[in-house]
Amino acid sequence: MQKNTKDMSLVKAVAKRLQDLRKANGMTLKEIAFETDMELTQVHRILHGSHDPQLTNIAKIAKALGTNLSDLLKGL
Secondary structure, eight states: OOOOHHHHHHHHHHHHHHHHHHHHHTOOHHHHHHHHTOOHHHHHHHHTTOSOOOHHHHHHHHHHTTOOHHHHHTTO
């Protein structure tokens, strides 16, 4: 099943926010993978918007970047 454009726009918007937070915190993808106990390739796909992630994984990454899911998604 293919995702519609609106779904993918949200995935891209979340990915951009996570990338911005990653850069602001000076963290590498490898550091995020370690902190979240996720595979590096999975973190890469999520932060580049090429993967429709589970909410729990977004929450793990947000926590590793010093924020929470609520603040991350605010205004999207």
